Amino acid sequence: MARLSDPITILRGIGPAKAKLFAQLNIFTLEDLICHFPRGYEDRTKLATISSLQPDVPACFRAMVMNTPRTSHIRKGLDLTKVQVADHTARLNLTFFNNRYAEQLQYGKEYYFYGAVSGDFIGYNMTNPVYETLDSQPVTTRRVLPVYPLTAGLSNANVLKAVRQALAVCDAPEEIIPEGIRERYGILPAERAYTAIHEPEDMAQAEEAKKRLIFEEFFVFSAGLSLMRQARAEKRCPVYDNLNLKPFLGCLPFRLTGAQLRVIDQIREDLGKGTPMNRLVQGDVGSGKTMVAAAAAYLAVTNHHQAALMAPTEILAEQHYTSLSKLLTPLGIRVGLLTGSMTPKNKTLLRERIAAGELDLVIGTHALVTDSTVFSNLGLVIADEQHRFGVKQRSKLSAKGQAPHLLVMSATPIPRTLALLMYGDLEVSVLDELPPGRQTVDTFLVGESYRPRINAFIRKHAENGNQIYVVCPAVEETDGMSLKAATEWAETLQNAVFPDLRVALLHGQMKGADKDGVMSAFAKGEADVLVATTVIEVGVDVPNATLMVIEDADRFGLSQLHQLRGRVGRGKDKSYCILTTHNRNPDTVARLKAFCKTTDGFKIAQEDLKMRGPGDFFGARQSGLPAFRMASLGSDLDTLTVAQKASRDWIEACGDSDTPEAAALRKRIGELFDRAEGTMN
Numbered sequence: 001m002a003r004l005s006d007p008i009t010i011l012r013g014i015g016p017a018k019a020k021l022f023a024q025l026n027i028f029t030l031e032d033l034i035c036h037f038p039r040g041y042e043d044r045t046k047l048a049t050i051s052s053l054q055p056d057v058p059a060c061f062r063a064m065v066m067n068t069p070r071t072s073h074i075r076k077g078l079d080l081t082k083v084q085v086a087d088h089t090a091r092l093n094l095t096f097f098n099n100r101y102a103e104q105l106q107y108g109k110e111y112y113f114y115g116a117v118s119g120d121f122i123g124y125n126m127t128n129p130v131y132e133t134l135d136s137q138p139v140t141t142r143r144v145l146p147v148y149p150l151t152a153g154l155s156n157a158n159v160l161k162a163v164r165q166a167l168a169v170c171d172a173p174e175e176i177i178p179e180g181i182r183e184r185y186g187i188l189p190a191e192r193a194y195t196a197i198h199e200p201e202d203m204a205q206a207e208e209a210k211k212r213l214i215f216e217e218f219f220v221f222s223a224g225l226s227l228m229r230q231a232r233a234e235k236r237c238p239v240y241d242n243l244n245l246k247p248f249l250g251c252l253p254f255r256l257t258g259a260q261l262r263v264i265d266q267i268r269e270d271l272g273k274g275t276p277m278n279r280l281v282q283g284d285v286g287s288g289k290t291m292v293a294a295a296a297a298y299l300a301v302t303n304h305h306q307a308a309l310m311a312p313t314e315i316l317a318e319q320h321y322t323s324l325s326k327l328l329t330p331l332g333i334r335v336g337l338l339t340g341s342m343t344p345k346n347k348t349l350l351r352e353r354i355a356a357g358e359l360d361l362v363i364g365t366h367a368l369v370t371d372s373t374v375f376s377n378l379g380l381v382i383a384d385e386q387h388r389f390g391v392k393q394r395s396k397l398s399a400k401g402q403a404p405h406l407l408v409m410s411a412t413p414i415p416r417t418l419a420l421l422m423y424g425d426l427e428v429s430v431l432d433e434l435p436p437g438r439q440t441v442d443t444f445l446v447g448e449s450y451r452p453r454i455n456a457f458i459r460k461h462a463e464n465g466n467q468i469y470v471v472c473p474a475v476e477e478t479d480g481m482s483l484k485a486a487t488e489w490a491e492t493l494q495n496a497v498f499p500d501l502r503v504a505l506l507h508g509q510m511k512g513a514d515k516d517g518v519m520s521a522f523a524k525g526e527a528d529v530l531v532a533t534t535v536i537e538v539g540v541d542v543p544n545a546t547l548m549v550i551e552d553a554d555r556f557g558l559s560q561l562h563q564l565r566g567r568v569g570r571g572k573d574k575s576y577c578i579l580t581t582h583n584r585n586p587d588t589v590a591r592l593k594a595f596c597k598t599t600d601g602f603k604i605a606q607e608d609l610k611m612r613g614p615g616d617f618f619g620a621r622q623s624g625l626p627a628f629r630m631a632s633l634g635s636d637l638d639t640l641t642v643a644q645k646a647s648r649d650w651i652e653a654c655g656d657s658d659t660p661e662a663a664a665l666r667k668r669i670g671e672l673f674d675r676a677e678g679t680m681n
């Protein structure tokens with residue numbers, strides 16, 4: 001018997017060359033191969049008659065060879081072999097391209113065929129069917145044939161053969177779902193499922209196998225989240241007994257909204273419990289999450305702990321640094337900034353101060369979480385725009401310091417089912433109120449004919465002393481695409497349209513320090529127009545910006561548009577968002593028009609999710625979710641709910657038991673979360 005961890009090269013027919021092709025599909029071991037699931041099936045189990053064949057619909061049928069196959073040489077590299085077959089209903093001409101084997105079809109003998117007739121000619125014809133003798137093992141006919149994801153050079157038959165061998169020489173992956181749960185939810189045992197997914201006897205069996213494997217993935221994932229939650233709930237941390245926020249509130253230039261106060265209260269309660277807080281704050285763009293973070297940081301510091309605030313981009317980290325140090329320094333809080341683009345020397349210096357406890361609140365990018373940052377007494381970790389931080393990163397954070405409190409903030413309103421999946425280990429607070437006086441951003445959808453008017457509008461805003469964002473879907477022009485590219489568009493605007501205005505450019509391919517330079521210059525009012533890609537999407541705050549033009553708006557997801565639009569309307573002046581598009585697809589236009597009328601981020605997110613499915617919704621790299629092999633977040637959410645319940649029941653009943661199943665489950669959870677981290681950033 002072979003082991004699951006053995007390389008696939010132990011299989012017949014897989015040498016170094018084939019192995020390289022399999023490697024492109026991320027298949028290295030027998031286990032990878034067995035977990036390479038079909039993306040669909042062809043049902044070749046039903047036998048058709050020739051007269052019932054429909055053009056272009058492949059089908060399986062049994063027929064007798066009516067003459068001796070004849071091959072004619074058409075030209076160099078093209079041989080045609082022709083033969084006629086028949087059943088009791090009709091005759092059919094078969095043509096094979098460059099397939100001398102077909103000459104071996106025997107006159108008077110019956111075979112099973114699988115192929116599609118083409119209706120192009122008078123009378124039926126079929127090109128390149130596959131066939132097998134009546135007494136052969138069904139491989140390409142009379143069975144449900146799995147269709148695998150492939151790569152160039154690797155055929156479905158190659159994969160099929162390899163998988164079949166793998167299943168024959170080693171056991172299926174271990175069972176991780178206890179029998180009781182399998183029975184309750186009607187779930188196949190692992191062994192059966194892994195075999196049936198590759199070699200189902202009929203479509204019903206394939207479906208059963210699929211159901212089990214989807215259930216399994218969600219079960220593992222939610223069990224992992226439950227275990228994390230449980231482990232954290234068992235942890236102890238110092239009780240914060242100084243929960244007086246008066247000095248902090250007294251320093252604010254405005255009164256907090258009811259929602260902000262409510263959420264801050266929930267946080268205060270968490271901090272007084274003596275177990276680490278795990279809270280997600282969801283709030284639409286502009287709902288004032290930063291103040292909630294600041295309040296939490298204030299409490300940590302007044303209780304003699306350090307706080308860390310992680311932002312997804314340097315720009316955002318700097319912005320938080322600027323606004324929070326202004327706010328908190330007068331209260332005696334020492335604030336520091338640590339980002340990846342600082343010089344190594346400055347980083348070292350800053351880390352020394354963090355380690356010595358000379359800084360109370362440290363703001364930074366991912367650099368903050370790297371292992372070389374040691375805190376003297378870390379009590380609170382805040383992750384801003386959290387959907388970019390995965391489960392694994394969350395758990396890595398908790399490992400820092402003495403079980404710090406965790407506060408994550410997300411501006412992407414996430415539909416409940418999905419939130420459960422992503423944040424199953426967190427409590428959720430919602431900031432459902434915008435600060436007073438916040439005006440809606442009037443949004444319009446226009447075509448290219450409006451260009452002169454758009455330009456005039458931009459000029460008017462600039463002349464009023466306000467600033468303008470122009471967002472493009474691409475950085476550079478690419479062949480064959482007429483998308484507005486930021487680099488070229490910035491040049492055009494500066495040279496040809498607004499020679500007298502200051503046009504700046506910002507895109508993701510610029511160096512971190514350059515990006516920061518441009519962004520902070522814009523924030524200081526040193527440019528009138530900022531042409532940018534979606535790098536400005538996240539959290540940047542320039543209250544003086546009152547107009548955003550989004551070019552080729554149909555290229556963006558609705559949630560993304562919503563985030564972008566949230567960059568204007570942050571100050572006292574009336575703000576506008578103009579979407580341009582060349583796209584005339586009625587659905588697209590309807591979608592964008594609906595967006596113009598809605599300002600509710602939750603509604604927009606729901607719509608977006610419905611339209612695109614969660615993979616695109618977050619962008620595969622952003623979700624921090626594992627790449628599920630079988631489960632789809634779009635269509636399998638019902639199974640998710642069930643699996644979640646099952647995993648919770650099980651963890652409660654016997655999560656800490658020492659059964660082989662429990663051990664296998666824990667191992668699998670580790671692998672899944674590792675894969676989640678592998679897909680990040």
Ligand code: ADP
Nearest residue numbers: 254255256257284285286287288289290291435
């Ligand atoms: P987001 O939730 O998108 O992170 P921010 O925290 O950046 O929102 O807040 C957006 C703007 O609103 C900032 O300029 C902030 O100073 C301001 N703000 C926050 N809370 C209030 C409030 N209660 N009243 C007035 N302005 C506020």
Ligand code: MG
Nearest residue numbers: 289290384539
């Ligand atoms: Mg924010």
